[in-house]
Amino acid sequence: MQSNLSDLRSGPVMTLDMMRRGESGVVADLRGGHGVTRRLIEMGIVPGVSLRLVIDSGRAGPVIVQVGDARVGLGRGMARRVLVRPDEA
Amino acid sequence: MTTEAAATTAPADIVVALAGNPNAGKTTVFNAITGAHQHVGNYPGVTVEKKEGGRRFDGVAIHVVDLPGTYSLTAYSLEEVVARNYVIEERPDVVIDVVDASNLERNLYLTTQFIELGVPVVVCLNMVDVAESRGRSIDTELLSELLGVPVVPAVASRAEGIEELLRVAVETAREGRVPQRQVRYGRELESHIVEIADLIVQAGGGTREVPARWMAIKLLEDDDEVRREVEEALEDGDNLLARVDRVRAHLESVIGDDAELALADRRYGFINGACAEAVSSSAETPVDWSERIDAVVTSRILGIPIFLLLMGGMFELVFRLGAPPMGWLETAFGWLGTYVSALLPDGPLQSLIVDGIIGGVGGVLVFVPQIMLLFLAISLLEDSGYMSRAAFVVDKLMHHIGLHGKSFIPMLIGFGCTVPAIMATRTLESRRDRLTTMLVTPLMSCGARLPVYVLLAGAFFAPQVAGKVIFSVYLLGVLLAIVMARVFRSTILRGPLTPFVMELPPYRMPTLKGTLLHMWERAWCYVKKAGTVILAASVIIWALLTYPQPPAGTDLAGEPEIAYTVAGRIGHILEPAIRPLGFDWKVGISLTAGLAAKEIVVSTLATTYSIGESEESGAPAVREALRQDPIFSPLVAYALMIFVLIYPPCIASMVVLWREAGSWKWLAFAVLYTIALAWLMSFIVYQGGRLLGFG
Structure with missing residues (x-):
C-alpha cells in the first residue's frame, strides 16, 4: 500500500462525501488545516490508502468508511476534505 | 508520582507505562496485570485520570502506570501531551504498547512513535482471537523482527498471554533494550x-x-x-x-x-511493509458482523428509532429492576431507625443519629441499586461499542444545534454523573465546542437527581404514570440542552463548526468482569460520597434544622418548631423568591442544601419532615409526610423536579467545570444561567399548570 505520491495526482478525483454507498477508492489527498489533517492521519486515512464507503446517512449527515480493518465515522464537512480517486467499477 | 495505593507502597523494581489506542483493550490489560491492586488519581496539574497498580512477578515488584489512550504522540490533545510527557520526563523502565491485533496497521502508528522516541517498548498484540476469527493470522516473531521490538500475543479478556507479556517486559526493562529499527523516511x-x-x-x-x-x-x-x-x-x-x-x-x-x-505516509509505509510480511489473511473473509449490525443500527431510517428505543429501554430497565431492592433497603433503614430510637433515650443524640445520620445517609443509600443499574447500562453501551454509533446517529441532529456527534458522548455520560461527563468533553478539539458542551451537559439529568424524582413522583403520581413522569423530566433536560447549545453557539460561543472524525470500534460482547468492574468503579464513587460529603452535610443540615430551638412558650403562629431554626430562617428568606414557583420555605431549605449535591435534597426533605412532624423515619414516611403537606400538589412536585433538574448539580461538578473551562468566569456563568433557567422553567410549569387548572 506504499504510495507513490506523484502517481496520485493523476486521474479523476472526487471528495469522499460524493461517493456512493459501497463504492471504494484510494485516498489522493487531504485538504484542510493542521488539526484536521492530523486527525485523519491518526485514523489511518492518508494518501494511498484504500477505503470503502460503508454507510452514508445522506445530505448533511455523516458517513462511515472502512479503512483496512478499522471503521471510521466522518462528519460531512470532514468528508469533503478527503480527496478520493474512485476504483473503476 | 505522589500517591501510591496500599498494594504498591513497596518500592517498585520496575516501572511499566501502559500505552495504546482507545479501544485497544488497554484497560483490560491493566486489569489483567494488576487485578484489584489499583489506585486512581490524576496526573499532576491536569484532570486526566491516572490509574496506577502493582503486581509482583517472579520476585520483581512491578508498578504499572496507565497512560491515557491516544492515537499518536503529537501535542494535539491534552491526553497526548500527558502520555508523551510522562514517557519523556518520568522515564518508565519499559512501555507496554497495547495493540488491537484486529486493527493492526492503525494501532501500530502509535508504536512507530515510541520507536522514534527510542524508549524500551514491548508490543502487546491484544485480541489475537478476534483477528484470527476474521481469518488473519499474525507471525509475531517475524513482526517483532520487522518492527525491532518484542511482540507478545495476548487475549487480555481471558488473561491469556499476560504472564509472557510480563516476562518479556521485565527482561526488556532490565536490559534497557531500545528498539532495534527506525522508520526511514x-x-x-x-x-x-x-x-x-x-x-x-x-x-x-x-x-x-x-x-x-x-x-x-x-x-x-x-x-x-x-x-x-x-x-x-x-x-x-x-x-x-x-x-x-x-x-x-x-x-x-x-x-x-x-x-x-x-x-x-512513510510511517504507514513502514507499518504496511511489516504487516505485508507478517500477516497472512485466509482467502475467505468470514461474515463481518459489525458491518451487518451497522447497516441496521446506523441506517438513515432505523438509526434514530433504534437509538430512542435503546435509551427508553435503558431507563425502563433501571426503574423496573431497581424498584424492589430499593424497597428492601428502605425497609432496612426504617427498621434500623426504629431500632436505634428504641435503644437511645429521647433527646438530641437520638435525633442526630436517627433523623440526621440514618435519615440523611440512608435516604441516599437506598438509591444505590438504581444508580448501579444506570451505570451498568452506560457501561454496556460503552463496552459493546454502541456509544460511538450513537454519536454517529445523532451527528446530523447535533449539527442543527451547532455541535457535532462527538459532543453527544459527554452528554450521554451525563446521565450517569456530570463530573466524568464534563471531563469527557476533552475529546472535543475545538474550545468553543468544548465550552458549549460543558455548559449544557449539566442539563442531562445525572444519577444523583434521580432520587429526588423517585421520591416526588412516588409520592404524588400513581405508580403506572410515575415512570413516565420521570422520563418526561429527563426528556425536558435533553430538550433544554439542545436549545441552550443552539443559543450559546449563536451568541457567546459563535464560530465555525469543527469537523467530526471518530473511530467506530468493532462491536464486542462486553465481558461480565469488565462491565461489572466499570460499573463498580463508578457506583463506588456514589457510595463514597454518601459516606463522606453527604454524611457531613447531613450532620450540618441536621444541626441547622434543629438549632436554635424556640424557648418554651414562644408563639410560633402555628408553624412547626423548625421554622425557628437557622435553616428555617434561611428558608423563610428565600420564600418570596420561590413562592411564584409554588414552593415554600421548607422546599427552600432543601434546594439550598441541594447545591452541595442533589441527593441532599432528598435527605434534607427527610430530615425536615421527620423532625417536623413524624416520629418514624425512612422514605415511606417522607412520602407520606409530603402528601400530608398542604403546600404540595402533583403540580408543585413536578415544578420542583424541574427546578432540581436544571439548577447546578453539585459542588464537585462545578469545580470540575471551573478547572476544565480554565476560568472562574465560566463557572459563575454556568451557575447563574442554570439557576435563572431553573426558576423560569419551574415558573412556566407551575403558573401555566395553574392556569390550565392542574393546581
Missing part, C-alpha cells in the same frame, strides 16, 4: 531530518531521553510543544526554528505535500 526527508538533528545537537539539544532525531521529526511536523522547547531551551533557538520553517516550505514545494503528511 526516504532520501529527501531523511536528509532534512539529519540536517535539523545536527543543528539541534550543535545548539546543545538532544539527549538520551529526548533524541535529537525525534525532535527534528517533531519540528518538521510543526509540533507546538517541541517548538516551544527549542525556543526556550536551546541557544539560538529562533534561528533554528526559522531554518525549520524554510525546510518545511521547501519540502512542500518539492513533494507537493505537507511535511506532516509525507512523514505519516
Whole structure:
C-alpha cells in the first residue's frame, strides 16, 4: 500500500462525501488545516490508502468508511476534505 | 508520582507505562496485570485520570502506570501531551504498547512513535482471537523482527498471554533494550531530518531521553510543544526554528505535500511493509458482523428509532429492576431507625443519629441499586461499542444545534454523573465546542437527581404514570440542552463548526468482569460520597434544622418548631423568591442544601419532615409526610423536579467545570444561567399548570 505520491495526482478525483454507498477508492489527498489533517492521519486515512464507503446517512449527515480493518465515522464537512480517486467499477 | 495505593507502597523494581489506542483493550490489560491492586488519581496539574497498580512477578515488584489512550504522540490533545510527557520526563523502565491485533496497521502508528522516541517498548498484540476469527493470522516473531521490538500475543479478556507479556517486559526493562529499527523516511526527508538533528545537537539539544532525531521529526511536523522547547531551551533557538520553517516550505514545494503528511505516509509505509510480511489473511473473509449490525443500527431510517428505543429501554430497565431492592433497603433503614430510637433515650443524640445520620445517609443509600443499574447500562453501551454509533446517529441532529456527534458522548455520560461527563468533553478539539458542551451537559439529568424524582413522583403520581413522569423530566433536560447549545453557539460561543472524525470500534460482547468492574468503579464513587460529603452535610443540615430551638412558650403562629431554626430562617428568606414557583420555605431549605449535591435534597426533605412532624423515619414516611403537606400538589412536585433538574448539580461538578473551562468566569456563568433557567422553567410549569387548572 506504499504510495507513490506523484502517481496520485493523476486521474479523476472526487471528495469522499460524493461517493456512493459501497463504492471504494484510494485516498489522493487531504485538504484542510493542521488539526484536521492530523486527525485523519491518526485514523489511518492518508494518501494511498484504500477505503470503502460503508454507510452514508445522506445530505448533511455523516458517513462511515472502512479503512483496512478499522471503521471510521466522518462528519460531512470532514468528508469533503478527503480527496478520493474512485476504483473503476 | 505522589500517591501510591496500599498494594504498591513497596518500592517498585520496575516501572511499566501502559500505552495504546482507545479501544485497544488497554484497560483490560491493566486489569489483567494488576487485578484489584489499583489506585486512581490524576496526573499532576491536569484532570486526566491516572490509574496506577502493582503486581509482583517472579520476585520483581512491578508498578504499572496507565497512560491515557491516544492515537499518536503529537501535542494535539491534552491526553497526548500527558502520555508523551510522562514517557519523556518520568522515564518508565519499559512501555507496554497495547495493540488491537484486529486493527493492526492503525494501532501500530502509535508504536512507530515510541520507536522514534527510542524508549524500551514491548508490543502487546491484544485480541489475537478476534483477528484470527476474521481469518488473519499474525507471525509475531517475524513482526517483532520487522518492527525491532518484542511482540507478545495476548487475549487480555481471558488473561491469556499476560504472564509472557510480563516476562518479556521485565527482561526488556532490565536490559534497557531500545528498539532495534527506525522508520526511514526516504532520501529527501531523511536528509532534512539529519540536517535539523545536527543543528539541534550543535545548539546543545538532544539527549538520551529526548533524541535529537525525534525532535527534528517533531519540528518538521510543526509540533507546538517541541517548538516551544527549542525556543526556550536551546541557544539560538529562533534561528533554528526559522531554518525549520524554510525546510518545511521547501519540502512542500518539492513533494507537493505537507511535511506532516509525507512523514505519516512513510510511517504507514513502514507499518504496511511489516504487516505485508507478517500477516497472512485466509482467502475467505468470514461474515463481518459489525458491518451487518451497522447497516441496521446506523441506517438513515432505523438509526434514530433504534437509538430512542435503546435509551427508553435503558431507563425502563433501571426503574423496573431497581424498584424492589430499593424497597428492601428502605425497609432496612426504617427498621434500623426504629431500632436505634428504641435503644437511645429521647433527646438530641437520638435525633442526630436517627433523623440526621440514618435519615440523611440512608435516604441516599437506598438509591444505590438504581444508580448501579444506570451505570451498568452506560457501561454496556460503552463496552459493546454502541456509544460511538450513537454519536454517529445523532451527528446530523447535533449539527442543527451547532455541535457535532462527538459532543453527544459527554452528554450521554451525563446521565450517569456530570463530573466524568464534563471531563469527557476533552475529546472535543475545538474550545468553543468544548465550552458549549460543558455548559449544557449539566442539563442531562445525572444519577444523583434521580432520587429526588423517585421520591416526588412516588409520592404524588400513581405508580403506572410515575415512570413516565420521570422520563418526561429527563426528556425536558435533553430538550433544554439542545436549545441552550443552539443559543450559546449563536451568541457567546459563535464560530465555525469543527469537523467530526471518530473511530467506530468493532462491536464486542462486553465481558461480565469488565462491565461489572466499570460499573463498580463508578457506583463506588456514589457510595463514597454518601459516606463522606453527604454524611457531613447531613450532620450540618441536621444541626441547622434543629438549632436554635424556640424557648418554651414562644408563639410560633402555628408553624412547626423548625421554622425557628437557622435553616428555617434561611428558608423563610428565600420564600418570596420561590413562592411564584409554588414552593415554600421548607422546599427552600432543601434546594439550598441541594447545591452541595442533589441527593441532599432528598435527605434534607427527610430530615425536615421527620423532625417536623413524624416520629418514624425512612422514605415511606417522607412520602407520606409530603402528601400530608398542604403546600404540595402533583403540580408543585413536578415544578420542583424541574427546578432540581436544571439548577447546578453539585459542588464537585462545578469545580470540575471551573478547572476544565480554565476560568472562574465560566463557572459563575454556568451557575447563574442554570439557576435563572431553573426558576423560569419551574415558573412556566407551575403558573401555566395553574392556569390550565392542574393546581
